[in-house]
């Protein structure tokens with residue numbers, strides 16, 4: 173039986189502790205304010221709208237996942253928040269101020285490993301702190317604290333090529349957080365990892381997020397990942413890119429892999445599937461297309 177056929181509760185139904193949590197989140201200050209944001213590439217006939225009319229508010233210490241079909245503008249949106257690209261319309265405020273070029277108030281972790289290969293793990297984490305003018309001794313102490321938080325104290329003096337993919341991403345997270353950003357932007361950070369490492373990384377990220385006052389904007393293709401991690405899930409549609417729904421995740425915290433078969437989880441997953449992979453109409457019986465004239469009768 174497919175998810176679409178299962179009888180499940182309404183994905184918006186929330187247990188009292190879940191709605192109480194959303195009330196608390198909603199009462200926190202807005203960190204990222206997005207109004208009618210638009211991004212178009214090219215000009216005149218070659219103008220192509222990546223997304224338009226994107227409006228949302230993200231509250232302090234919220235964990236937001238963004239999902240949507242390929243080409244709906246998820247990465248472009250992340251790049252604009254990071255300051256790597258500019259919107260062509262609308263308003264984008266971080267802590268009430270217009271977002272400019274990349275700064276320490278925004279941490280970034282991407283799918284591709286972006287560590288400096290010639291620096292040790294510790295020096296990679298110290299790098300941003302030293303760039304901000306921190307003394308080497310303070311930068312070193314702080315880098316050690318962050319590496320301890322991501323469980324990599326033993327690898328301080330290792331070089332990136334000596335680490336597994338998951339370890340590299342943990343260093344990237346430590347490096348991004350060391351700058352004490354207001355928002356951590358993660359664009360498919362675990363997409364290149366094998367399934368088991370990916371699950372471990374999701375668990376690590378939740379543990380880190382519990383201990384750090386940071387808001388997370390996390391782009392993913394993986395609906396299970398979004399349902400496991402997010403407070404709210406921003407669902408985008410394509411052609412042109414736009415917001416189709418901003419869903420409050422009713423799966424209670426703390427979360428565990430056992431919840432992957434809970435009614436709340438499946439109801440949310442079904443809703444996400446309906447948006448992203450709507451059931452296609454397939455004729456009941458397809459005519460067999462013969463690719464050979466051999467004449468052998470097949471079912």
Ligand SMILES: Nc1ncnc2c1ncn2[C@@H]1O[C@H](COP(=O)(O)OP(=O)(O)OP(=O)(O)O)[C@@H](O)[C@H]1O
Nearest residue numbers: 213220221222240241242243244245246247248249
């Ligand atoms: N530098 C660019 N120049 C022109 N068009 C671009 C550029 N970057 C992105 N686009 C277009 O903008 C749209 C959104 O792209 P984007 O990569 O943000 O989508 P996405 O949702 O992240 O896709 P995917 O899930 O495949 O990574 C696409 O149509 C893409 O072709």
